Amino acid sequence: MVDLSKIKSIPERTDEENESHLSESSTTRAFFHHLERFQVKKVDSERMFLKVQLPWNVIIPAENLDAKGLMLQRSIVVRLLDDFAKKRATKDLGYYLAVSTLESIGEGKVRQHTGDVLFPVVFSGITFKIFRGEILDGIVHKVLKHGVLLRCGPIENIYLSCMKMPDYRYVPGENPVFLNEKTSKIEKDVVVRFVVLGTKWLEAEREFQALVSLEGDYLGPVS
Incomplete structure (x- = not known):
């Protein structure tokens, strides 16, 4: 339970000072400055899912405070989930998927x-x-x-070049496909197992791209 008696007062600021303060205490700045203090580890045997423990700043409107602190705790969790979803992804940790535990307030x-x-909080979550x-599985959504x-998961732009598909040839048509001599097909909505050659982080879009291969x-295609 949150003890409201421990809430301190911050001196009055002008709009410009307040905006500057918010920028300095933003979740992004706190995240990168304190990342080394927190654990990042695998979840089960899947390397692509990471369990992380991170600091975060949660701002709660005054009307959501109550004497017992119960409504406040709920408000903190709801706001944290909302902020977490809007963050989308970071270069270091990938895509934010879920908040698992609120460790401390x-x-x-x-x-x-x-x-x-x-409120400065620390929480555990899952990223991708x-x-x-x-070696991962992905679903074909466009044939070029x-x-x-x-x-694959939240990553939409995973490119498999025809140069990295040994023995496959392109067959044009209304529903184009890649075929090999064993009549194996790579077409839209087919699940394909591939190996990752490299990834690229796009800061403006806050998303990753990847290059993959079937050489191995x-x-x-996964039947």
Whole structure:
């Protein structure tokens, strides 16, 4: 339970000072400055799913405070989930998928200019990130003359070039496909097992792209 008696007051600020303060205490800045203090580890045997423990700043409107702190805790969790979803992804940890546990809630600080209260929290969550050399499954969502685009989890732009599909040839038509001599097909909505050659982080879009290959044992369409 959150002890409201421990909430401190922050001196009144002008709009410009308040905006500057928010920027300095943003979740992104806190995340990168304190990342080394927290664990990042695998979940089960899947390397692409990471269990992370991170600091976060949650701002709660004054009307969501109550004497017993029960409504406040709920408000903190709801706001944290909302902030987490909007964050989408980071270069270091990949795509944010879920908050699993709220580990701790720090001392609240009142922002007198708005009456809101800022709470530093620490939580555990799950993220998704693929790595070079991993073998994964993806679903074909677009067939092009020189390759196909697949999706794997939240990653939409995974490119498999025809140069990395040994023995496959492109067959044009209303529903284009790649075929090999064993009549194995790579077409839209087919699940394909591939190996990751490399990834690229796009800062503006806050998403990853990946290049993959079928060169290796047991790679290709999954029946």
